[in-house]
Amino acid sequence: MITLFGTPHSLYTGKARAYLRKQGLAYREVLPSDPRFSSLILPAIGRMMIPVILLDDGTIIQDTTDIIDWGRNQGLEAIASLPATPVRKLTALALDLFGTQGLTRAAMHYRWSYRDQQAKFLNHEFGLTLRAAGVQGEALDGQLAKMMAFFHGYLPKLGVNEDTIPAIEASYLDLMASLNAHFERCPYALGSSPTIADYGLVAPLWAHLGRDPVPADLMKRQAPSLFRWAERMQASDPDCPEFPEANMAHAAASEAESDTLPDTLLPVLRLLAQDILPEFQMAVATINAWIAQTPDIEVGTFASAASDGRGFRGGMFDLRGVQVRGAVTGYTLYMIQRVTDAFDALSAHDQALVKAQFTACGLDGLLSLRGLRRVERVNHREVWGEAL
Numbered sequence: 001m002i003t004l005f006g007t008p009h010s011l012y013t014g015k016a017r018a019y020l021r022k023q024g025l026a027y028r029e030v031l032p033s034d035p036r037f038s039s040l041i042l043p044a045i046g047r048m049m050i051p052v053i054l055l056d057d058g059t060i061i062q063d064t065t066d067i068i069d070w071g072r073n074q075g076l077e078a079i080a081s082l083p084a085t086p087v088r089k090l091t092a093l094a095l096d097l098f099g100t101q102g103l104t105r106a107a108m109h110y111r112w113s114y115r116d117q118q119a120k121f122l123n124h125e126f127g128l129t130l131r132a133a134g135v136q137g138e139a140l141d142g143q144l145a146k147m148m149a150f151f152h153g154y155l156p157k158l159g160v161n162e163d164t165i166p167a168i169e170a171s172y173l174d175l176m177a178s179l180n181a182h183f184e185r186c187p188y189a190l191g192s193s194p195t196i197a198d199y200g201l202v203a204p205l206w207a208h209l210g211r212d213p214v215p216a217d218l219m220k221r222q223a224p225s226l227f228r229w230a231e232r233m234q235a236s237d238p239d240c241p242e243f244p245e246a247n248m249a250h251a252a253a254s255e256a257e258s259d260t261l262p263d264t265l266l267p268v269l270r271l272l273a274q275d276i277l278p279e280f281q282m283a284v285a286t287i288n289a290w291i292a293q294t295p296d297i298e299v300g301t302f303a304s305a306a307s308d309g310r311g312f313r314g315g316m317f318d319l320r321g322v323q324v325r326g327a328v329t330g331y332t333l334y335m336i337q338r339v340t341d342a343f344d345a346l347s348a349h350d351q352a353l354v355k356a357q358f359t360a361c362g363l364d365g366l367l368s369l370r371g372l373r374r375v376e377r378v379n380h381r382e383v384w385g386e387a388l
């Protein structure tokens with residue numbers, strides 16, 4: 001039995017939960033008010049962070065990417081989360097990166113900029129853990145206000161303001177439309193079965209964008225097939241009644257054989273390359289400039305300019321002609337590294353195949369992003385590895 005510490009409205013909990021469900025792994029979700037969170041989890045991970053899983057033997061795994069790696073490495077997967085063939089594998093890793101690191105701005109914007117229109121729902125969700133811990137009355141109001149102010153406070157760090165909101169929304173509306181066209185034709189991101197591409201994308205597209213009243217309403221009205229996919233990702237069965245079984249079997253066979261992507265995914269990749277890749281390029285340039293100016297960075301210390309491990313001073317990038325501030329963390333480089341490590345491990349022949357596909361979508365710039373130092377995860381934190 002796996003215990004999942006998380007909350008229904010948490011972006012990253014949604015990624016871990018979808019994975020555990022699709023793999024048919026027995027788990028029980030509990031709120032962080034569960035006494036084991038403060039007695040066992042917090043001392044081990046050293047900061048307030050969800051989701052975390054606890055195994056019966058006492059093993060603690062924090063971070064959705066580590067949770068999925070654990071399931072795969074333990075041979076627990078009913079449905080392979082990482083495709084074996086080069087183009088599909090690299091695309092899955094890239095979509096995991098784009099989902100978990102690239103769409104958080106839109107997710108946070110639609111939650112917090114529309115806070116007043118969905119206040120009752122957000123107060124309810126953010127109050128779940130506090131109420132379960134027995135906090136009541138004025139204490140509840142005070143702690144709730146503090147917690148919500150903390151997350152609302154991410155908006156300026158993510159460059160969400162009056163000047164940038166039109167570009168952020170235009171980009172998201174286009175992405176919704178292209179994802180909708182894709183999910184009209186395919187049940188999952190890469191075709192017939194869920195992969196890390198789906199787990200990464202569902203993080204922002206469920207807890208915030210698929211579930212908070214304002215963006216969920218927008219998604220249902222404008223992109224019903226995208227909503228169906230987000231809902232499908234909550235099911236432990238394939239949940240594909242609209243896709244005839246015979247066609248699905250055919251699709252699965254041809255995917256395994258041909259290492260191709262569904263045609264409908266290409267416009268999605270082009271949009272991500274156009275609107276989000278520049279932010280990753282800015283993040284790597286920011287981190288590299290910091291590394292170049294910082295002598296004697298010790299292996300094993302927090303991959304962060306701030307001593308609390310929270311990241312680097314954000315930089316600006318261009319989104320549809322508007323300058324937007326992007327937050328920069330070591331974790332982003334860690335997720336980019338997963339793409340470039342997988343690329344570097346391919347044969348020259350396979351690299352050429354991936355490069356051709358990524359170039360066709362404007363995504364080839366992702367393959368050449370390299371930090372001057374590696375970022376590793378040790379003891380539940382992102383720390384500096386060796387210099388390259």
Ligand SMILES: N[C@@H](CCC(=O)N[C@@H](CS)C(=O)NCC(=O)O)C(=O)O
Pocket residue numbers: 010011012013048049050051062063064065100331
């Ligand atoms: N990289 C982590 C991120 C987890 C994360 O950021 N969780 C959020 C809630 S969805 C959190 O606990 N944030 C606390 C904070 O930012 O201080 C993962 O993939 O699990």
